[in-house]
Structures are given as C-alpha cells and as structure tokens.
Amino acid sequence: MAAPGTAHDASLREQLASIIEALPDDGLSLGRLLETFGDEGLLLLTLLLTVVFLIPVSIPGVSTVFGAAILLIGVSRLLGRSLWLPARLRDRPLPAAKLRPALGAGLKWVTRLERISRPHRLPALADGPGAALANNLAFILAAVLLMAPFGFVPFSNTLPALALMAYAIGFIQRDGVAVLIGHAATLLTIVYFAILIGGGGAALRELFGRFGG
Numbered sequence: 411m412a413a414p415g416t417a418h419d420a421s422l423r424e425q426l427a428s429i430i431e432a433l434p435d436d437g438l439s440l441g442r443l444l445e446t447f448g449d450e451g452l453l454l455l456t457l458l459l460t461v462v463f464l465i466p467v468s469i470p471g472v473s474t475v476f477g478a479a480i481l482l483i484g485v486s487r488l489l490g491r492s493l494w495l496p497a498r499l500r501d502r503p504l505p506a507a508k509l510r511p512a513l514g515a516g517l518k519w520v521t522r523l524e525r526i527s528r529p530h531r532l533p534a535l536a537d538g539p540g541a542a543l544a545n546n547l548a549f550i551l552a553a554v555l556l557m558a559p560f561g562f563v564p565f566s567n568t569l570p571a572l573a574l575m576a577y578a579i580g581f582i583q584r585d586g587v588a589v590l591i592g593h594a595a596t597l598l599t600i601v602y603f604a605i606l607i608g609g610g611g612a613a614l615r616e617l618f619g620r621f622g623g
Contacts, residue, residue: 422579423520426458430513433506440479441500449492452483456578461516462509463556463571472509473567475502477557480574484550488543519575527579527588535586545589549577552596555603563606569599 420428429446447455459476478499486493535541555570573595580588 421521422454422457422524422582423517425454426461426520427514427517429458430510430517433510433513435506438504438506438509439501440475440495440504444493444495444500449486452486452493453578453582456480456483457520457575458513460556460571460575460578461519462512463567464516464519464575465512472504474557475499475504477553480556481550481553484546484553488546488550519572520579523575523579523588523591526591527583527585529583529585531584531588532586533584536580536584536589541589545577545581548593548596549574552577552592552599555596555599558603565602566606569595569602573599 434442443455443458459480462472462476479495482495483493536545552570552573556567556574558566558570573592576588576592576595579585580590580592
C-alpha cells in the first residue's frame with residue numbers, strides 16, 4: 411500500500427480511495443494500516459476508519475476495534491505522543507474482503523464534507539490556544555460514543571462517526587467550521603443517546619408496572 415500524502419494535489423477522498431483499492435485480500439490488520447499511514451497520517455486513518463459506519467452495512471466486531479483505535483488516536487493527540495496500540499488490537503485480523511466495498515461506499519461522505527470545508531477558515535477554532543485541548547477531548551468523547559453498545563439502533567454509529575470525520579477534516583485543513591460541525595454532531599449524539607436511554611427506562615418501568623400490577 412502506498413503511503414498517504416504522496417500525491418499532494420489529491421483530495422482526501424482520492425487519497426483514501428487509492429488506499430482502499432490497495433488493501434490486501436488477506437492479512438489486513440490495524441497494525442498494517444498504521445504502518446501505512448504513520449503518525450503523520452493518523453487523521454487520514456481516522457477518516458478511513460469512520461467511513462464504514464456511514465452506510466447501512468454491519469460488519470461484526472468492527473465497531474469495537476475501530477472505535478478503540480480512534481480513541482487511542484485521540485489520546486495520542488491529547489498527550490502529544492506516538493500512537494500505541496496493544497498487540498491484541500494491532501494484530502487482530504480484519505475482513506478486508508468485506509471492508510473494501512463498505513469503505514468505498516462510505517467515501518461519498520468524505521466528498522460531502524470536503525465540499526463544505528475550506529482550508530484555514532477560522533483556524534483559531536481548529537488549533538488555536540486552548541482550542542486544541544478542547545477539540546482533542548471532544549474527539550475522544552466522540553470515539554467513546556462510537557463504541558457505545560447501541561449498534562443495533564439506527565444512527566447510533568452514524569452520528570459519532572460523522573462527528574469524528576468532521577473533526578479529522580477540520581484538523582487536517584485547520585477549518586474551524588468543520589470542527590464546529592463535529593461539535594454539533596457530538597452534541598446531537600449525546601441528546602440522541604439520552605433519548606434512547608430515557609425512552610428505554612420509561613418502557614422498562616411501564617413493563618414492570620404492568621407485571622407488578
């Protein structure tokens with residue numbers, strides 16, 4: 411697989427499409443992806459790991475593995491250190507044959523966000539003084555929300571994945587508006603999960619009340 415960033419004029423979508431096309435049919439793992447992207451390409455790797463959650467296709471185990479990897483990317487950014495992955499996560503085999511079409515289908519979302527993003531727009535909101543800490547913490551929160559056990563509920567993975575994609579594009583292009591879109595999607599995810607939890611609790615109380623009565 412060719413390392414990202416070799417074609418400087420290529421769009422983010424074109425770079426990701428090239429990497430997806432080069433994915434091996436077997437032997438794919440997070441460790442191999444990390445070797446391809448390197449520390450300087452972690453945000454591009456985040457884009458790759460999130461697009462699979464933006465289409466109605468379920469690939470067992472991917473949410474936990476990819477969510478954990480994105481979480482650790484956020485932690486590495488927060489601490490200013492190289493990304494560390496535990497061996498169990500780094501070496502876990504991934505279903506490349508199923509991932510390639512899912513990743514390719516999800517690239518349309520990268521295109522949509524790229525169209526509304528502008529480099530160096532309100533850059534202080536992307537990495538200005540104080541903003542970097544808040545943004546990295548929000549990035550980590552979105553990764554935690556992506557790992558929440560609501561995968562069977564519509565949009566439960568889509569909303570935090572959109573937030574993470576907006577953050578990644580905002581950080582790469584220093585686009586404060588894209589970062590704000592990420593914050594909005596994270597807030598919407600929290601509200602959505604609160605409604606799910608509240609609705610589930612009300613349903614359980616109603617059920618117990620009927621049986622108790």
